Amino acid sequence: MINLCYATFMQLMKEHLAHDVEANQLGKDIFEAITPDSEHYKFIPQYLSLFWARTRNIPSDIITSSTTPESKTQLLDYFSTFIIPDINPVLVDDYYGKLENLISNDDSIQPRRKNSLHKLSEGDKSKYLAEVLLYALTKQNKEEVTKLDLDTIPLLAQVDQKCPVCHEDLIKTVKGKTLYFFTITRIYPEFLDSSLKDEYDVIKPKPANPDDITNKICLCDTCSLNYLHTPTTAMYTRLLKLKKISIFEGAASSTLAKYELEEKIVDILDKLASTDPEGTLIKDFRMKPLDPCNKIPKDNYLLVKTIKDDNEAYFWFIKDHISQLDANKSSFPIIASEIKTAFLKLESEGHDQNEIYEALIDWIMNKHLLSASYKDAAHIVVSYFVQSCEVFNEITE
Numbered sequence: 001m002i003n004l005c006y007a008t009f010m011q012l013m014k015e016h017l018a019h020d021v022e023a024n025q026l027g028k029d030i031f032e033a034i035t036p037d038s039e040h041y042k043f044i045p046q047y048l049s050l051f052w053a054r055t056r057n058i059p060s061d062i063i064t065s066s067t068t069p070e071s072k073t074q075l076l077d078y079f080s081t082f083i084i085p086d087i088n089p090v091l092v093d094d095y096y097g098k099l100e101n102l103i104s105n106d107d108s109i110q111p112r113r114k115n116s117l118h119k120l121s122e123g124d125k126s127k128y129l130a131e132v133l134l135y136a137l138t139k140q141n142k143e144e145v146t147k148l149d150l151d152t153i154p155l156l157a158q159v160d161q162k163c164p165v166c167h168e169d170l171i172k173t174v175k176g177k178t179l180y181f182f183t184i185t186r187i188y189p190e191f192l193d194s195s196l197k198d199e200y201d202v203i204k205p206k207p208a209n210p211d212d213i214t215n216k217i218c219l220c221d222t223c224s225l226n227y228l229h230t231p232t233t234a235m236y237t238r239l240l241k242l243k244k245i246s247i248f249e250g251a252a253s254s255t256l257a258k259y260e261l262e263e264k265i266v267d268i269l270d271k272l273a274s275t276d277p278e279g280t281l282i283k284d285f286r287m288k289p290l291d292p293c294n295k296i297p298k299d300n301y302l303l304v305k306t307i308k309d310d311n312e313a314y315f316w317f318i319k320d321h322i323s324q325l326d327a328n329k330s331s332f333p334i335i336a337s338e339i340k341t342a343f344l345k346l347e348s349e350g351h352d353q354n355e356i357y358e359a360l361i362d363w364i365m366n367k368h369l370l371s372a373s374y375k376d377a378a379h380i381v382v383s384y385f386v387q388s389c390e391v392f393n394e395i396t397e
């Protein structure tokens with residue numbers, strides 16, 4: 001589903017102009033109309049293309065200045081002088097039709113707002129386009145990220161999946177979907193006014209390779225955007241410090257951090273997370289008897305019950321899935337030994353059973369940067385390994 005935002009509004013407009021205008025030129029004209037002159041030096045092609053490419057939201061400074069009466073007048077002038085006369089006459093109905101559809105089909109727009117925009121479309125077109133654009137600026141422009149690429153995992157781990165500046169969670173579950181709200185940010189920024197460059201270089205000169213991981217830090221979209229739009233030496237100093245701390249803490253954050261965990265475990269977690277616990281598949285597995293597990297003293301009632309409940313429901317389901325992995329010549333024994341090693345490490349440090357159980361769940365979650373929605377699946381998997389011998393020792397009577 002395509003939503004109304006700055007990039008979709010601009011793209012649609014560009015496609016319906018009679019003359020071929022360069023995307024960045026259009027973006028520059030619009031940004032210049034809605035911001036004070038002192039900001040215009042920022043609007044160089046590389047900066048403007050971030051918004052066309054939907055890798056950033058519109059900076060809040062730009063949104064704020066777009067609402068002043070002067071900005072509105074300038075924007076109106078811009079549309080009536082340059083855009084309306086240049087809309088391809090053959091495509092004019094297509095253009096407004098598509099724009100109205102974009103608005104109608106966008107579930108994130110409240111019905112009242114849709115109605116008021118549709119009403120405007122019947123009047124002066126410059127006013128209509130200006131209003132739609134002003135509204136589109138406020139919408140999420142950055143494209144949703146639903147997958148991590150491998151390069152970003154270490155950077156996310158360094159900041160413990162939280163924005164180091166504002167402490168916002170960088171991974172969230174929205175309507176059952178895991179979404180990532182971070183932007184890999186250059187500590188020495190990519191766009192720097194020449195007057196600031198000297199001050200920056202005094203603190204720490206520009207790195208030889210600005211694309212190197214040492215010059216990057218994971219921030220939430222908002223903090224990253226603010227820094228991109230308005231870099232300050234104060235924030236530069238702060239980010240340098242945060243990067244230093246994050247590398248140090250990332251290395252020592254957990255005794256388990258250095259232990260590997262097979263990617264295959266994620267397959268199982270995915271299956272578990274997407275399986276209906278009341279479905280027939282699970283019910284059939286539940287019918288099979290299970291040997292009693294005698295590893296946790298009976299007075300640890302809650303842990304005994306958790307592990308028993310998990311295994312009664314899911315043991316055979318997981319075992320079946322594991323045998324499918326093995327049939328594909330997978331390395332399930334490796335997973336088992338990884339879990340066993342992690343368990344032995346925790347046990348040797350003198351942790352009690354509850355701590356070990358929780359630490360193993362956290363370890364699985366952290367290793368694969370899983371969102372909170374995987375927590376149930378992760379504890380089911382740890383319970384499985386308790387039952388199947390890798391975790392905890394049998395109590396001898």
Ligand SMILES: [Zn+2]
Pocket residue numbers: 163164165166167168219220221222223224
């Ligand atoms: Zn932040």
